[in-house]
Amino acid sequence: MMKDLQDKILKLKKEKDIGILAHSYQAPEILEIADETGDSFQLSVAASKLPQATVIMCGVRFMADTVKILSPDKKVILSHPQATCPMAEQIAPEQVVAYRAQHPDHKIVAYINTTTQLKAVCDVCVTSSSALQIVSRLDAQNILFIPDRNLGSYIKSQIKDKNIILWDGMCPVHASVSVQDCEEMKKAYPNAKVLMHPELPPEILRYADYIGSTSGIIHYALECGEDCIIGTEKSIVDYLRIQRPDKRFYLLSKQLMCANMRLTTLMDVYQCLTGEGGAEIVLDEALRLRAKHPIDEMIRLGQVPSGK
Numbered sequence: 001m002m003k004d005l006q007d008k009i010l011k012l013k014k015e016k017d018i019g020i021l022a023h024s025y026q027a028p029e030i031l032e033i034a035d036e037t038g039d040s041f042q043l044s045v046a047a048s049k050l051p052q053a054t055v056i057m058c059g060v061r062f063m064a065d066t067v068k069i070l071s072p073d074k075k076v077i078l079s080h081p082q083a084t085c086p087m088a089e090q091i092a093p094e095q096v097v098a099y100r101a102q103h104p105d106h107k108i109v110a111y112i113n114t115t116t117q118l119k120a121v122c123d124v125c126v127t128s129s130s131a132l133q134i135v136s137r138l139d140a141q142n143i144l145f146i147p148d149r150n151l152g153s154y155i156k157s158q159i160k161d162k163n164i165i166l167w168d169g170m171c172p173v174h175a176s177v178s179v180q181d182c183e184e185m186k187k188a189y190p191n192a193k194v195l196m197h198p199e200l201p202p203e204i205l206r207y208a209d210y211i212g213s214t215s216g217i218i219h220y221a222l223e224c225g226e227d228c229i230i231g232t233e234k235s236i237v238d239y240l241r242i243q244r245p246d247k248r249f250y251l252l253s254k255q256l257m258c259a260n261m262r263l264t265t266l267m268d269v270y271q272c273l274t275g276e277g278g279a280e281i282v283l284d285e286a287l288r289l290r291a292k293h294p295i296d297e298m299i300r301l302g303q304v305p306s307g308k
């Protein structure tokens with residue numbers, strides 16, 4: 001049944017010459033039919049190089065928006081109209097504008113997990129893997145980091161010579177992991193390496209053997225000799241188990257499941273291809289250009305950024 005639908009999707013995408021992008025947090029059956037997989041920034045760069053004039057982004061809205069920002073001439077379709085990232089919407093752009101008015105000497109750094117409207121009022125974007133490099137290279141002593149206080153706190157712990165102010169936002173999925181989860185998993189699998197995403201709170205990161213982006217976690221987990229406890233979305237554990245059936249991968253907490261990333265089904269992708277589903281991304285050109293500026297700055301300062 002699933003295989004039949006995958007075959008239909010592959011046939012239709014070829015006939016209609018449509019590219020499919022899938023974030024690493026998508027289900028394995030969606031990753032299998034995608035032209036490109038990876039984190040949100042990797043996908044937006046990959047999309048700009050795809051020959052297809054139309055692309056379907058399997059993920060959440062800010063990811064499809066980022067594809068459109070970098071590829072304005074392409075038709076970009078979000079796989080599920082209701083798929084959003086709650087963290088990306090935890091601040092109104094007006095709040096950032098008001099902060100800037102009160103703190104004219106502060107640079108505003110936005111995690112890539114932000115709406116287009118928010119990017120448009122910030123100075124530079126970062127990904128989880130490029131954040132340390134970009135913040136340390138930024139020509140500013142005072143920085144407001146939005147929206148994720150956990151990623152911001154990790155950056156602050158590593159870059160001690162800058163004044164980094166944190167916004168009180170967070171990823172509700174990563175923030176739901178408890179110290180008890182960590183204690184129980186360490187006790188159950190004492191020899192396993194603990195790999196964590198910096199969206200986890202500081203009291204959880206204390207248990208990590210490795211802290212890195214989604215791509216960094218995948219790379220480390222595939223290469224290291226030990227079994228691994230994975231502290232990020234469950235889909236990464238599913239992916240790793242397929243890639244290395246000879247190793248054991250354990251999910252740090254049952255809470256690590258993002259309902260929004262899981263909204264997209266194979267049927268949604270099929271209906272995007274038939275024109276019955278999905279949501280086309282349409283951005284005002286002036287807004288797109290303002291939102292592109294911090295992404296261009298990220299590329300300039302980071303050179304090879306990647307990570308969710």
Ligand code: SF4
Nearest residue numbers: 085086087171173258
């Ligand atoms: S896992 Fe967290 S940051 Fe990622 S899309 Fe879901 S809510 Fe947003």
